Amino acid sequence: MLDATSSYNPMDRRIPVDDRTGQRIVPETARRADRLSGNRYGNRPTMKDVAARAGVGLKTVSRVVNGEPGVTPDTERRVQEAIEALGFRRNDSARVLRKGRTASIGLVLEDLADPFYGPLSRAVEEVARAHGALLINGSSAEDPDREQELVLALCARRVDGLVVIPAGDDHRYLEPEIRAGVATVFVDRPAGKIDADVVLSDSFGGARAGVAHLIAHGHRRIGFIGDMPRIHTAAERLRGYRAAMEDAGIPVEDSWMSLGVTGPERVRRAAEEMLSGPVPVTAVFAGNNRVTVTVVRVLAEHSRSVALVGFDDIELADLLKPGVTVVAQDAAALGRTAAERLFRQLDGALITPERIELPTRLITRGSGELPPAD
Amino acid sequence: MLDATSSYNPMDRRIPVDDRTGQRIVPETARRADRLSGNRYGNRPTMKDVAARAGVGLKTVSRVVNGEPGVTPDTERRVQEAIEALGFRRNDSARVLRKGRTASIGLVLEDLADPFYGPLSRAVEEVARAHGALLINGSSAEDPDREQELVLALCARRVDGLVVIPAGDDHRYLEPEIRAGVATVFVDRPAGKIDADVVLSDSFGGARAGVAHLIAHGHRRIGFIGDMPRIHTAAERLRGYRAAMEDAGIPVEDSWMSLGVTGPERVRRAAEEMLSGPVPVTAVFAGNNRVTVTVVRVLAEHSRSVALVGFDDIELADLLKPGVTVVAQDAAALGRTAAERLFRQLDGALITPERIELPTRLITRGSGELPPAD
DNA sequence: TAGAGCCTGGACAACGTTGTCAGATGCGGG
DNA sequence: CCCGCATCTGACAACGTTGTCCAGGCTCTA
CATH class of the missing domain: 1.10.260.40 (lambda repressor-like DNA-binding domains)
Structure with a gap:
């Protein structure tokens, strides 16, 4: 939190006092x-x-x-x-x-600076615009408390609807709001402990297909590097990895899996360990765009040729040598679908909460088609 | 504009009429x-x-x-x-x-999906958060009318302040708002026809340094591909290019400059033309991140080795072969500086409008150091 | 025990807009 | 010439909150 010693205190709850007289300033x-x-x-x-x-x-x-x-x-x-x-x-x-509607909706996501969320946010904005509404953005920084704080602040502003990319796993705090008429759609990850609309990518199927792709190219020792399993997408991708391995009858070594890995340094360490461990992997499946980028860096420094498939597309992936094969999800489609669903709720269509899963797409560019080098 | 045939019409100004009776629905x-x-x-x-x-x-x-x-x-x-x-x-x-302050600020930018604006927006959000304010985002899509529409909508909401990345070049429409107390800071490009705070990158100096760098590596036939010169940054970068060429006493051929180029296809065509024209260039200076990406693609398909320096850093630029040399600007710093200035205005510090210019940084990675191949 | 002073609680107006409803105006026809 | 009707206009309340201000009850002291 940045320092804010200012006289602009819109939400200040203290009573300001005159420095000299000690009197309350009304x-x-x-x-x-x-x-x-x-x-x-x-x-x-x-x-x-x-x-x-x-x-x-x-x-x-x-x-x-x-x-x-x-x-x-x-x-x-x-x-x-x-x-x-x-x-x-x-x-x-x-x-x-007077009117009761604010013509604004809120979007709570993890980090607007992440290239995955920019297009998503923009898509939500476009739909909102088409419905005459403005968009209030907030970043939760993957912190459940901050997510709740943001969401409740938006509710106090009486946004007409909320699109939430959950950081936490318990959203019961939203129950009174939803009952009071705040349209709500979750994106990318399902809501926790409440029944609500959710729009997500097929993380399980995508990861499974990605890993199966590596297996089809002859790999058997395949590593997985992903985020904390408490994050739904991370867990689903891990599940997809396991399923593909099991489908092929390949037992998974514990040393092949690195979970809860965030930050470039930790990803780097995880990658290096599974590349040089007792049973070194010949291919890596990267659980999200940030992991993919770092793994590409590590592999570039690595002498032995190692295959790679990443979840999430990254810019310029086609220009690297080799091109990076990815399981792409469509961030804009996620945002658009969620926002449209939101306004359908606001239209008063009595719809029961639904889980909408968007397909992923395997884009082969070279890195995923490298043969095992062992 | 998407279709919006819905009953959610928060801004609707028509009086709804009952289909059957023709009566006004109150x-x-x-x-x-x-x-x-x-x-x-x-x-x-x-x-x-x-x-x-x-x-x-x-x-x-x-x-x-x-x-x-x-x-x-x-x-x-x-x-x-x-x-x-x-x-x-x-x-x-x-x-x-009741209180007169909304504890929210507006940010109008070109396109939230552009990787340059994500970090900028996030930085503004952080500063706002530190001051207890929420952030309302809007994308102008580089359309002056849409910019004005958005800004005025935000003013009607009585945002306490505005951070604007201008699309238009006449902001006199903001005069009554500023007089009425809406703190305003422009970013990336100066305001048109009004005197207001502005925070920008040193486009002129950055471009000049980038082109000088190419000249220092022996190039004399250097191409420039940039956006429409009505966009301030584009004009400044062009000016920097010309200045560097003039400094070195190199006369510039018209065929080396492509202005007002937007969209990958047009950039591609422009690049191909200056590479194969009557006086082919041995190096290219790319005016922004989108141009850089496309030029990298074109050069990758090109047999002759051509040097490249781009304005704006791009992700994975270091992993390409050769790495892409860029003039980097700090988007987050732009946003942070602007937002801090905004809240300084709101604190009531009587400050006269100022032009704050942030330095750029030349990052050499290989593509800018290639010798001329002619 | 009475009076002064403090603490707590509540009635009321105001913020700037929109919905309701009734009054004013003008016009045409009987 | 007056009435009815349609058209235009404005007074007023309400939206949910906060600032002001006063009343009533309490404590403390003389």
Whole structure:
């Protein structure tokens, strides 16, 4: 958390105190003072001001602003002029309060800086835009508490809907919100302990196919490097790995699997260990894009040729020598599907929670087709 | 724009009409009906409900919710129980209306799916979080109208501040907003026709250094492929290219410069033309990350060895053969700097608009050090 | 035990908008 | 000439919260 010693404390719950006198500074008073002193904050014209200037009633201004019928052209012109002159802009906060809908949805994901989430977020945004809604983004940094904090903050803002890429595994805290009408769709990983819509990639099937691909090219000693198994996708991919191995009747050595590996250094160490261990692997299956990138680095420094299939596509994968074979998932499709489902909920279609699984696609580029070198 | 034939029309300005009777459907009535029928929408408990259940006054609930002093432990407990039982959550819309600050800032950028903007957005989010504010994102898709639409929508929501990566070149429409107190910082490109804070990378200096680097390695026929010169960064990089060439006393052929090139196909064509033209180039300077990626592809298919320096770092650039030499800018630093400046404005520090330029860094990896092959 | 002062709690207005409803205006026809 | 009707306009309440301010009960001291 960055330091924030500032006077901008929108959510501050303490009562500010004057340094010299020790008196409580009453915020309202402060705000009034701002207004009177011509401070730049606040002090925006309201419909009332526009009405006064145009010499019409409040509601007439509202009608003009909202394009409602029943205003003579002449009156409308006068109102428009007043709006122009004062630089009036409707206060949507007040509008929201009155109407009950905020026309905004929230998206909670792991890390907006991850190239996997950018396209996903953009896809959600496009769908929201098509429905006249804005998008509020938040990164949970894979921290369940932060996820909950974010989600509840969004609920307090009364977002109409939530798209959540869960970090935690217990979402019962969302029950009252969902009951109260907040549309909710989970993406990439299912919700924990509640029944809700979820859109995910076929991690199990994708991983299984990827590993089977390596087996088909003659590999039997195949390593798996993945994230913490408490993350659903990581667990599913591991399950896919195991299933493919079992399908082929290959017993798996413990030293071939590295789980809960995050951060480039740990991935590097894990890869080096399974490449030089007592029973060295001839191929590696990488559980996500970050792992893939690091493994590519390690293999580039490695003398022996080692096959690689990664989960998630990465940019420029086709230009490496050899090209990196991957099990690709479509991040944008995940986001789009989830958002569309969200707005279907908001349309009031009484739909029972569903699990939507999108297929993955094996893209062969060379690294996965290398023969075992042992 | 996606199709949106839905009943969720938060911004709808038309008056809905009953299909059968032709009567106007009065939204308020509809909403009341929803409530009465136990519809899941709306119908959330308010402080009043909590107060009634706890047998206390409205303001007492407010005090408990906001952690204000002056409530006996026993009363507080009763209120907490009522909150728990009803699943109450404070309505921040109403709070915002009363307090005048929304504790949210807006970020308008070109495309969240672009790997350059992900880290930038994340950095802005972190700073916002440190100040207790949420972040609303919007993509302008490089369309000035859409930028304006987004910005004004955010202003109507009364965001406390705006970070804008401009698509247009005239931001006078923001003048009333800024006067009204919306803190504003532009990033990556300066604002048009208004005086405002701006944080940018040293595009001119970076490009000049990058091209000088190629010249230092013996190149004289150097191509430039960049975006539309109406985009400030593109123009600056072109200027840097020209400056470096002029510094070295090298006259520039028109056929070496491709401007306003967007989309992989056009970049590809531009690159092929300058490689096979009457005076073929021996090196290429790529004006942004998307151009770089495509040029790398073209060069990979090309027999003759051609040097390349790109503006913006790209992932895996070090793993290509040869590694891609780039002029790197720090997207996260841009975002962080801009956001910090924004909150400094909100703190009320009377600061005059400033232009902050962040340095770029030349990262040599091989492609920029190839000798001319002619 | 009375009075001063503190602590707790609650009634009320206000934030800026929209929905309701009734009043004003103008027009045409009887 | 007046009535009815349609059209246009505006007063008012409500949305859910917070700031202000006062009342009532308590403690403490003289």
